[in-house]
Amino acid sequence: MFLSETAIRRPIFTVMAMTALVLFGYLGYRSLGVNRFPDVDFPTVTVSTVLPGASPEVVESAVTDVIENELSAIEGVKHITSASRLGVSTVTVEFELERDIDIAAQDVRAKVSAVAGQLPRDAEPPTVDKLDISAQPIMWIALMGPDPQSVGEYARWTLRPRLQTVEGVGNILLGGYREREVRIWVDRGRLEAHDLTAGEFVQALQEQNVEVPGGNLESGARETIVKIQGEVPSVEEFGGLVVAYRDGAPIRVRDVARVEDGLEPARGAARYNQQTTIGLGIAPRSGANAVAVAEGVHERLEELERTLPESMDLQIAFDGSESIERSIADAQYELLYGAFFAIVIVLLFLRSWRSTVIIALAIPTSIIGTFGFMSAFDFTLNTFTVLALALAVGIVIDDAIVVLENVYRHMEEGRDPREAASVGTDEIALAIIATTFSLAAVFLPVAFMRGIVGRFLFEFGVTVAVAILLSLLVALTLTPMLSSRFLRHVETRRNPAYAKIGQSLDWIEARYKVGLDWALEHRGLTMGIAGIAIVVGLVFFVLLPKELTPQVDESAFVIASEAPVQASLAYTNEKQEALEEIVAGVPEIQGFFSAIGLWGGANQGFMFVRIDEPGERDRSQEEVMNDLRGRLAQVPGVNAYVSSMGSAFTAGGDGEPFQYLIQGPDLEALRDHSETLMARLREEVPGLVDMRTDMRLQKPEVRVEMDRDKAAAMGIDVSNIADVINVLIGSQEATIYKEGGHRYDVRVRVEEGQRNQPADITELAARTEDGGLVRLGNVVSLSEGTGINVINRRDRQRAIKIVGNLEGSSLGEAVGAADRIADETLPDGYSTAVTGASETFQETFQSLLFAIFLAAVITYMLLASQFESMVHPFTIMGAVPLAAIGALGLLLVTGMSLNLYSFIGLVLLVGLVVKNSILLVDYTNQLRARGMERDEAIRRAGPVRLRPILMTTLTIIFGVSPIALGFSEGAELRQPMAVAVIGGLTTSTLLTLIVIPVLYTLMDDGVAWAGRRIGAIRRHGWRGAWTPAHPEP
Template sequence: MNPLKTFIKRPIFTAMLMAAVVVFGLFSYPRIGVDQFPDVEFPVVTITTVLPGADPETIEKNISDPLEEALNTLNGVDVLKSVNLESVSQIIIQFTLDTNPDIAAQDVRDRVQATLQQLPEEIDTPVVEKFDIGAAPILTLSLSGALPIEEMTQLAEDVVKPALQRQGGVGSITVVGGRERQIQLVVDPQRLRGYGLAVSDVSQAIAAQNLDVPGGRATDSGRERVVRLTSEVKNVEELRNLIIASPQGAPIRIRDVADVVDGPEEARGAASDAGRTAVALTVRKQSGTNTVQVAESVTASLAELNRTLEAKGVYVSTISDNSRFIRSSIASVQFDMVLGGVLAVVIVLVFLRNLRSTIVAAIALPVSVVGTFAIMAALGFTFNMITMLALTLSIGLLIDDAIVVIENIVRHMEEGKSPAEAALEGTGQIAVAVLAVTLAIVAVFIPVAFMEGMIGQFFYQFGVTVAVAVMISYSVSMILTPMLSSRLLQEHGGPGNKVSAAIERLLVATERGYHKVLEKVLNWRFVSLGVAVAILVLTIMMAGFLKFTFIPSSDNGNIKVAVELPIGSTVEDTQAVVASLDQQIRALPGIASTFITIGGGVQEQVNKGDIHVNLVSIKQRNFGQEDLKTYLRQNLPQRPGVIVSVQDISAVGGGGNTQQVQFNLRGDNWEELIASAEKVRQFMLKNPGLVDVDSTYRSGKPQYDVQVDRERAAQLGIVPAQLGSTLRAFLGQDKIADYREGGETYDITVRLPPATLASAEAMGQLPVRAPNGTLVELRNVAKIVPSEGPVQIDRESQKRQITMLANLAPGYSLGEAMSSLTSYGAQELPKSVIYDFAGNAKEMGKTVSAFIQALLLGIVLLYMILAAQFESLIHPFTIMISLPFSFIGAIGALLVTGQAMSMFAFIGIIMLMGLVVKNGILLVDFTQQLREEGKNAHDALLHAAPIRLRPILMTTIAMIAGMVPVALARGDGAETRVPMALVIIGGLITSTVLTLVVVPVVYSLLDSLSMRFKRRKGHGAPHVVPQHAAHEVPETAPRSRVGGVS
């Protein structure tokens, strides 16, 4: 039995079938999470190793080098690089995308474990972690009040952090700017020498006396008891009175050689909120959880948490909430979708001028969208920037199939058929054509879902979402639309009102005018095709003026002002400069809040600080984020030696550089690499399109090189390792014992007074105990030489690397920057220096390549679908010849509006491939039907094209209407969607106009060539194309049978 007839004859069955789709979609909707990006995993693993007090060159030589040597042989390693800083080695391994991230991480752990014996014993255990794209903080909170910093830090660690971690979905929480309580023994070297003691004597005395040791078990009166030795100090005063030694019976106590300071640890970082000292907590979500739900859960818990903290005079406030931008962006897209859908329906109403027909067509929209929710939930997709973009794109598509079906049903009703007959025959007549249109759109988007590289991981959900939505739309048009048409459309409509009649006259006039134009171009085929090709060539030449970028900058209301003082600056120096800049920024209009962080983290670069600036909502200010960045660059005061950079805050976790332009220089000759980096920096500074020019290389890190006199040390029985331990003990790098109080454990450390380290001479007087018990000054066994060293050493592929950094000035594109630097590198850099791009620049190159491959694969699939539909190897070219003509409007729209070609504009171009062939399919399919009825190509084209004009215009204008709200959007995240909408609108306009002319001309030319070939082979009669015959326009009288609003 004909399924179509079943759907029409059994309306309840059909309605329930579609209702099931809606019910499943509505049931699935609450289960779909909300996030900024799809939840994807990349096979990237990091290894962080800490060696306290070590300089970058020592870190490189003793940690990164042996680890890289071992890790480089792992299977699937694509990129291996490292960052070597003071005390810290961080190695980043990027595996090929077909590698399982969990297996890769375990392989790395195993290899690191096997290499531990080659690493210094003093290192902290290396930390191996998988890269998580969602690891960027979703919330930053501030704990502030009148308490000392060490007490606020303890509250943050012991009260606030556990309370937040109890909220569902919360992952790691990092405390920033805190300083824990620490018991510091500030040892006086002069007093030590006076008593004949070394720092090792102090450490050993505390370790020997401050302990709690189990003694075993004893039986007392038949009862077993546990015996333990309790000798831990109970308070700081008791620690001061600990005896170090008792020569001649006179005890020497800790207080005799050191001042015991109970207070916060040494400041290696700081934070402040609106000028007040604070402790920040950055909250990250667990992988795979819903950003918005986690943020809402944490925010809701703050009220109860603040009630708990109120008695202590401190409170927790929200500094930044990334979920606000996500919610606002999603809401903006939803508004654009609804408005676009409404406009598309209005266009349908204008063309059909029949409320019932319009309702039948409009029903396809919500049913298709809601049905897509069910598949999204089943596949684990979220509502994110990518999937919402897919649904927005689909709005104009989802009503297309229903429009074509209804228009054909209406045409059959005008021929005198009943609604049921018209529904059956009209739908059946174009079912194959509509299927071909649907498969054509799926064909161009499925390759997007399976693109290679990082971009392919992101756009998998995009391609699948569009394909699913379009397939559901086709099902609705073949199942629900015919049934509703047979029941709701009236066989005899009224004459219609004046507006309806006027619209009908306009449409009839358009069809007749098109018929005349078409007749002329078919008589001047080569001229017509030549003009179209000339326009295309001119457009391709104009494409040279296009700018290229990766992702348009998005106004998410958050920027960062990075401040760097000269090497050697203290925390206090950095705080003073950053606080001054912060005060000026907070005085500007449109600033919601600011937050300062200094140093901190494992890197502890105390000469660096960041001002995190949060803007009020984009609806509450009359300037954009880019405007503020430009203003700050131009107006923040310049200070000697201070580097200020204004940057966007990355929404992707994982750390690393965030500048828009990252240009790597790599080589074996370090001095040559430094010189090349300086040349490139000077070149970049001369380019007005580049701002915030910088590099990862820093020289001038002040340091002391302690050069051991091996012979003298050997004579005294002192080994270099002993000297290293003494230095670490004196300089406060080692914890010598624990101090417990109130259930908490604090570090006891030893350090020297700052004045003792003021010069190499003073440091040379530090006492070291020889094996025979005598004290030897450090200068007697080593030479202390002041020097300078690099602050940071980067490596990639086991070669040293310097990365040049910059941001883009307004109006300057990433493509222009890449072209400029590539040209300079080829002409000016030594052959031994390797150069390439990182960050957005690197990904843009990969993205262009991936999109071109997807485009080519989509075109191949299109050809196969069209060849299968028309059972012809030639006629697919008739339709596909219209593809390049869509570029005319797409490129023109970008040039006119000043938009750059970006990743999202590429999506628009791919979308055009499916939309453009849709019009050609409708036209050629009907022409072929008329040919089968006996008409020649010329007559068939003149008859079919005007009849298909109306559905082509209707679907095209409906699609454009659906894109207009997106093109005009000004809400959060609109910057990424606008280029896509402009490309689609511009491409649709030019491709539709030219398709209506070029496709018939090419069809006619190919048909003539085919007939000539057949004649030469002796097949068929001569084919004559009438040159000047008069042809009547097909019947296009006012559609009184269904006209008017019912």
């Protein structure tokens, strides 16, 4: 072969080329970023619109429906989901992955701008944002101190600005932060006694606190700006502002209200390890290196701690970069251990240090060279690319093993090393090109899978393919060149230390010859056994639990809590503290960040919990979570749901794996159907826990209804009444106070004791047309009831979502049960759908099954092209189903599931088992081409190819064994893939060495029979060819 001949003839050129490849890879490695996952754009855009004070029903009809109707016409829309809450509409548009997200976002903005004129007059302009999962916080910092106001000010104006200057830092969230606010508490009785309304009071404040430009003064060549200082210089002076005159006497703010320099009203709280705190969530910029960002933040915190006020304490509550670094480092160690084990296997088989070193050089050359291409493709070191490299370790030496083994065989036949390297490489070149390209080809469907999972797997597929193709280059250049220079004759292999190994291999070869002879004499029975094995594999497929991804021990999880929907913040806080007390008593707990009301209603809370690393605790994360579920359930008046951190493959939302939608027109009916479904699921799928829905119909509300006739007679309209209620009950921003370069809201609200009960609304006063005051009780009536907390829709239909966690049951089992129950119970007009992780699960399994099919088709096409045969590719690919029994069986025995990662292992097996078959069939064809009879060629080819097949198989098995053992962090994700590869290779290799030769003879007989029939048809016609009068020649 020209390439290998050139490498042998020009060793310096070959060494320099390989050195350049390694240097290119090293430089690429230094520039690679480190992240947990690849940088993937979720094709999702959100539109948020605020309509102050509007009920969910009004928001749905006046805002959500209008926006959804306009957005549904945009090209490439996959789903439109919406949530209509009190005063807020959120519409989320998920696009097909083929659409460019930036162009799609522009289309959304254009449509929203076009429809803005149809929204209510009071609606604020809608905001449009792209979803960026990389912008989620990777760190949470807890700042604690005795004075909430000073802690908040320090976090807002000192810590956050300093941290935002760290390279790569994007947004910084403030959890538990309450903005400083000047609060003016109005006494309702004193306001009325001085003949003032709320609107007049607010208007007077605005007029008394202004900064007005006064123009310019010109004097000759000099110009001076005149500025009228009308702003209030200090908080105390707000009390002296005049808001009205009565009988010539000024009425000041202090006469009707009190002024407080405080914080905005509490709608939430945050604590770290049961201490009140301000949480700072550090989110990296899109595309930034998460680990580098975290390192920069740590360095900046060390600087800030030197100037931190003595009364304050600063702690890192959570650092996601630590688990990223550990996971990547552990995967790299798995790569090194796998390489070591693979090299040991080579040494045991070849019993030569020289040959082992020659083969071992393929690993660093191929792997390091791959780093250069990863950098060129703008990839990062992440879970998937490191997994690809760890997987490739046992594969990249396969070609070198086959080449060197063949070179050795020719040396044993008497050729010198240089001639053996040339002839041996040329003889095996076609086979290894076919095997390598077929193996690389199976990853193309994975790299270009549809769905969001396909985007994550793109870097994985390309990285594996590049490493494999580079290994082919090494095997055809560096390996033969080194073999021609450094190999010695076989006497070196007869070292007494290796005698027993050699005897064992000879014994295996002898037993194999006996088995092969028996199989060739009992072809029908052999194929029958193979058929039974395939059927058993199908049974294993049915029995295996199915899920999107395995549960991972991340040493962290979340606890969501929910009090009754009408619960106040104080009630929820009391219950959250009771939950925190239980969590704090768990021995494995390192720390926890707790919050209520910050990212939900006043009745909702969550805890982010960190536990000891796996090596430092006796119980698994799942056992700790299950224990907490039981303990937290004992707290009355609140529901607590313990969940893992969630999947990377879902665009935000709930982290629970089970997410199921019921859609229909009536909200009450949706609630009833969801309760029925959940009750049945609890009975039939006990492993489905923490189930709840996202709809609440018991939110208490007070409806203010106006007597329009009375109001008209008094000259009061609806807007006047709404203004009065909004100012004194809802709190209105009246003006701005400036201090130290910062701006703070000044808000007016009635005293707390005068706005506790619904009846207090009727005591408020409004100005009549004749200038008098009248209590609202004269023109309005109140009614109390319950209202809808949120109205959710999907694809313009009202929907209710059921979510839950899995404890001992698979996602496939839960979804299947839900579908069956829904078919039995839902009436016409109501439908179901999966969403979130459940939807990704279904889409991914469909894509993976298609990827396996496509990999098989591509492999067939390559083999047909290589062998110029339409038949032999079927013979070669006959080994693929033989791998199923081992892969699926070992997954079942080890208690693992059929998931994304085990499916990747199955895809890989398509290429790996074909490699062994190619070696066997290709050499058989070569022997027959030299004139050897078919059965004799098979009996010769099997033993000759036995050792390289065993070597390549064992190097792959031992190369991935560190992954299968699962000792590292995040190994739960990688284990199923390695287990599938080990099981599949074990059974397929044992069966391939026996079944493929038999299948080869059967296919060959079939081709011969078909050829004879076709010849007879040509000679005697269709009918004559099948009559006894014309026997076969």
